[in-house]
Amino acid sequence: MQTDDATAPSVRDLNRGCYDSPHSGVGMEFDPLELANPGRRVVLHECGFLRSLDWWMFPNTVSPFWRLYYNSVAGHQVVFPGHTVALEPGHVVLIPEGNSFDSRGDTPVNHFWLTFSLCFAVRRPGPIVVPADREAIAEIGRISAAFDGIGRGDRLLAYHGSQALLHRLVVEIREHLWPGERSIALARAVHEMRRRFAEPIHIPDIAAYAGLSQRSLSDHFQKEYHCSPGHFLNKLRIGEAAGMLVRTSASLDTIAQATGFADRFYLSRVFKRMTGKTPASYRKQHARTPTEA
Missing domain, CATH: 2.60.120.10 (Jelly Rolls)
Structure with missing residues (x-):
């Protein structure tokens, strides 16, 4: 090799x-x-x-x-x-x-x-x-x-x-790339997730906002994004948390609060599961090389 x-x-x-x-x-x-x-x-x-x-x-x-x-x-x-x-x-x-x-x-x-x-x-x-x-x-x-x-x-x-x-x-x-038929209800759900990801929102709230049942919302996400609504929401939150780890010196408690997680421990568990790294190791690795905009 x-x-x-x-x-x-x-x-x-x-x-x-x-x-x-x-x-x-x-x-x-x-x-x-x-x-x-x-x-x-x-x-x-x-x-x-x-x-x-x-x-x-x-x-x-x-x-x-x-x-x-x-x-x-x-x-x-x-x-x-x-x-x-x-x-x-x-x-x-x-x-x-x-x-x-x-x-x-x-x-x-x-x-x-x-x-x-x-x-x-x-x-x-x-x-x-x-x-x-x-x-x-x-x-x-x-x-x-x-x-x-x-x-x-x-x-x-x-x-x-x-x-x-x-x-x-x-x-x-x-x-x-483009689906043959776009779901207006799904677009509403995704817009609401992106707008309110930092809040302690729940999937039933998103489904109600989009005018769908929870089962129907899940089916829409599986069809177009190939994941569950909860997984999609966590991806948004962890993506934002990673940016804050690199761009700021905020504590994990502050980042958790700003990205919709109940506490730093839950943020850390989800971060490690979805990225393969702890928040601390991610921040240390990227501390001098911020995410390029």
Whole structure:
């Protein structure tokens, strides 16, 4: 296994796969979850580049986040039920949240990936293969050049380059994204959650505001966001809590109160479950590298 530092742990030792939490352990970490701010349509969780990845074996993956892969050298594959997509220099592969797949590769390749969320309801199609045009390849090259080690490098360049790449691709694949029929009631529920996430609101209140039963609200969320209403609300709250940990020196008690959690202990439990880190470790890691706006 080749790494950028002979004394560092191997990628295999560090890599958590980025499948339960939004961060893999071998990439640059940014926002851990979707944000409450409705102005942010694309939220970047992680950007990664490995110059000679020769072990990429993760079976039975169901990622709760969108994934983007690009390899400048052929040799690795993403295997879905019924078909296989090769990672090759001629195209970018996007995998929407909730798709089941295997990652396969044991030959050295330059491996680039992004983990992100789209903050609007979309269809959940299978993998989307997008031809890699000259501009996309050049952008990926600039982002990759920002790395000077495993998960290390110029965060500002990597962040803004990744956001630019994602916004270009979202426009390009928009025909794959939009649901055929949008739910006005669900839109009302989501708007109310984003507006009142800091309050001690309850899911029955949201359902009543949207004019739905709790069961119907849950069905709408499962269909369009692939999660329960409670999980969606916690994602908003934890996303905001993560931002406060980085942007401010507020105590956990203050952050819990500002993000709708009953107390710091409940905030800490949910934060660890959804991000893979404690609030303290997240703040320490990102203290000198605030989330880029």
